[in-house]
Amino acid sequence: MNFQDVIFYIFSAILVASALGVITVRNPVYSALLLVLAFVTCAGLWLLLEAEFLAIALVLVYVGAVMVLFLFVVMMLDINLDRLREGFWKWFPFGALIALAMVIEISMVLMNKYFGLEEMPTPKPHEADYSNTRELGRLIYTEYAYAFELAAVLLLVAMVAAIALTLRHREDKKSPNPSEQVKVRKEDRIRIVTMPSEKKD
Amino acid sequence: MEYIQQQFINIFGAEWGGMFYSVATNMTFILAIVVPLLLGVAYLTFAERKIIAYMQIRVGPNRVTFFGIPWLRGWGQPIADAVKAIMKEIVIPTGANKFLFILAPVLTIMPALAAWAVIPFSPEVVLADINAGLLYILAMTSMGIYGIIIAGWASNSKYAFLGAMRSAAQVVSYELAMGFALVCVLMMSQSLNFGDIVNGQQGDSLLNWYLIPLFPMFLVYLISGVAETNRAPFDVAEGESEIVAGFHVDYSGMAFTVFFLAEYSNMILVATLTSIMFLGGWLPPIDVAPLTLIPGFVWLLLKIAFILFFFLWFRATFPRYRYDQIMRLGWKIFIPITLVWIVILGLIMQLPESTRDVFPLNIWF
Numbered sequence: 001m002n003f004q005d006v007i008f009y010i011f012s013a014i015l016v017a018s019a020l021g022v023i024t025v026r027n028p029v030y031s032a033l034l035l036v037l038a039f040v041t042c043a044g045l046w047l048l049l050e051a052e053f054l055a056i057a058l059v060l061v062y063v064g065a066v067m068v069l070f071l072f073v074v075m076m077l078d079i080n081l082d083r084l085r086e087g088f089w090k091w092f093p094f095g096a097l098i099a100l101a102m103v104i105e106i107s108m109v110l111m112n113k114y115f116g117l118e119e120m121p122t123p124k125p126h127e128a129d130y131s132n133t134r135e136l137g138r139l140i141y142t143e144y145a146y147a148f149e150l151a152a153v154l155l156l157v158a159m160v161a162a163i164a165l166t167l168r169h170r171e172d173k174k175s176p177n178p179s180e181q182v183k184v185r186k187e188d189r190i191r192i193v194t195m196p197s198e199k200k201d
Numbered sequence: 202m203e204y205i206q207q208q209f210i211n212i213f214g215a216e217w218g219g220m221f222y223s224v225a226t227n228m229t230f231i232l233a234i235v236v237p238l239l240l241g242v243a244y245l246t247f248a249e250r251k252i253i254a255y256m257q258i259r260v261g262p263n264r265v266t267f268f269g270i271p272w273l274r275g276w277g278q279p280i281a282d283a284v285k286a287i288m289k290e291i292v293i294p295t296g297a298n299k300f301l302f303i304l305a306p307v308l309t310i311m312p313a314l315a316a317w318a319v320i321p322f323s324p325e326v327v328l329a330d331i332n333a334g335l336l337y338i339l340a341m342t343s344m345g346i347y348g349i350i351i352a353g354w355a356s357n358s359k360y361a362f363l364g365a366m367r368s369a370a371q372v373v374s375y376e377l378a379m380g381f382a383l384v385c386v387l388m389m390s391q392s393l394n395f396g397d398i399v400n401g402q403q404g405d406s407l408l409n410w411y412l413i414p415l416f417p418m419f420l421v422y423l424i425s426g427v428a429e430t431n432r433a434p435f436d437v438a439e440g441e442s443e444i445v446a447g448f449h450v451d452y453s454g455m456a457f458t459v460f461f462l463a464e465y466s467n468m469i470l471v472a473t474l475t476s477i478m479f480l481g482g483w484l485p486p487i488d489v490a491p492l493t494l495i496p497g498f499v500w501l502l503l504k505i506a507f508i509l510f511f512f513l514w515f516r517a518t519f520p521r522y523r524y525d526q527i528m529r530l531g532w533k534i535f536i537p538i539t540l541v542w543i544v545i546l547g548l549i550m551q552l553p554e555s556t557r558d559v560f561p562l563n564i565w566f
Contacts, residue, residue, distance in 0.1 A: 003220040029301075029354065036347070056336040064343025065373065068350065072369055075354045075362075131332040133393055178526055 008048055015041040028074045032067065039063050050126060053133040202226075230328050234317050242465040243279035249513050251275070256517040289454035294356060297451065301355035306452070306459035309348025313463040316341035316470055321395045323483045323497040335383055335393040338474065339376075342429065345467065346372045349431075349438070349448050352460070356451040364447025367524065368438035372429055374531040379425040381539035382418040386411060386478045388546050389565065399482035406488065410481040414565045417542055419479045421535050423511065426471035428527065430464060432512060434519035435527055442521075468512055469505065476504035 018041065021034040039062050046055035140148045209225070210218030247262065254261030265277035293302055319334040321327035331337060346369055353365020387393055389411055390401040402410045412419055428435040439447040449460045476482060482504075483497025522530070549557070 002216055033301075033351070052331070052333050053336070056333055056340045059340040060336065060343055064340060064346075064376070068343075068346055068369060068373060071347075071350055072366070075350070076366075131393075133333050133336070175525075178529055 004048060008045065011041050011044045011048070015045065028077075029071070032071045032074050035070075036063055036067050039067070051132060053136050227328070231318075234328060235314055238314070238317065238466055238469065239462065241469060242462055243283060245465050245469065245509065246282070246461075247275070247279045248509075249516070250278075252510070252513045253517045256514075283458075286455055286458040291454040291456045292451075294358070294451050296357040298355040298357065301351050302451075303456070305348045305352035305355055306456050306463075307348070308351060309345060309463040310459050310466075311348075312341040312344040313466045313470065317466075319395060320470075320473055321399065321477070321482065322501060324396065326498070327396065330394070330396060333393045334395045335387055335398070339380060339383065342467075342470075343376055345463070348460070348463070352452070353448040356448075358451055360444045360446075360450050361448050363444050364438050364450070367444075368431055368448060371431070371435065371438065371527060371531075374528060375425040375428040375535075378421055378531055378535035378539055379429060381536065381543065382415075382422040382425065383478070385415050385418045385539070385542055385546055388543070388550065389415065395477055395482075398478055399484065402481040402484060404488070407481065407486040409565070410479065410484075411565075412479045412481075414546075415479060415542070417538055419475070421539055422479070423471075423475055423508070425531070425535065426475065427512065427515060428531065430467045430471060432464075432468065433516040434522050436521060437524050437527065468509065472505045472508035472512070473501070475508050476501060480504045480508075 015038055018034045018037040022031045022038060025031045025034060039058055043055040043058045043063075046052075046058065206219070206222045209222040212218065213221050251261040262275040262278040264274060265281045266273045266275070267277050293299055316338055318329045319327065319331055319337050321330070349368045349372075350365045353361045353363075353368075356362070386398065390398040392398060392401070431438045437443075437447075439449075444450075449457055452460065483501045485492040485495065485497075485500050
């Protein structure tokens, strides 16, 4: 056991504990924050695997943007815990099935002796000037260009759909138009009248 | 240094000694960055009060001095303020969520300090010379928002909550424009490493700096940086006139001071990043003898001070933006400008070599 192993076990322990917390804690704000903790420790584990681009992208996208909006919504909602727990037994078989599939997948990795995975060579560590980001960029924009473009279009469609679903034009809305406000000149609003001064008598 | 490393190996053994040694040296380097940074924050507040005072034809702090020396009048003010903040009681409101209330300032200062790990101060002096430095900075600055949101929610006060909501929406919006401006920088330098970004601006004079080909991006980045740090004129998150003091209205003593420290160290961070990415970092303005003899660190400090002066100048000059105008500026003006500039840069980079050799494109590409 060396230094990297110690870090790996500490991070994994935090990850497992926080992931358990996400689904067991009663307060939804706490569980959102625990999910953030899970993402950050997961990014730490990916850094140990030399996947620095993925790790930073996870923090940047999920922690920095997605979870912020999530927290934003969770904090504003007044969540009724009893209603949240209503459909538990109805959905339990479905959830159990997914959990079973995940357990099988994990055991295939852990018990590699029985599944012939030990023939897979251990990946070689890269030299110091190897840039993960550069290699990933090269692959995405050359070999997997079409798949990448397709994913991008899919995201764009989702974005347009989200805006189209929520956009409502109201006729009776009273809101100022900033560009027109900025364009206003003195002559549009006031009229300067010159008149002779009055005599005091 | 090697003697100390040998001592570590003697005590902890060959496998662990080296690891503990690198942990210990990194701790020392971190302290060597954080302590001057916090001192810089203290004196930035002093500079702010003095500069704004002179702009408003006042004198500013001019009483507290060291050992009664008359020409140092006012210079003791930040130290006195720090001592006062430490002595004050931290009041925790009854309805507040105690754990998150205490956690919020910690979550604010953590990314503000962690981001400094990848900043190069001169060609050799950098704590972590990682390949994805720019991405790391983006990730760290995007985490700073958690402290503000949690502070607003945990205070259990409507003013604090409104401030947190405003701040969250504002920071998330301006992060996009900021990120796109940085995309332009990395297109120019073709690297995410800050050392490579500065070296890409090396040349005879300041004409080689990215300031000139990326001038609109410089403006977008600087203004987004002001918005990102919730500084005037974008400080609606605090908005004294409508929501008292925004997200930190219920904080007192050192807990408030930690928010304050985070805000100011974020300001210095934005100024440092601007000078590294657009003003050539540690490079002197003209590559001639008297200027090149000055160490690079001094040039970087001068550039940081120059950008910080802008921050203070903005605060003394502009009235606060209205909230919908802030959103409009971020989404409808900055993001289109950055998107257009990315396309223009891409087109220029794809020009054939012979066309690019024609003046003036050849010094940047």
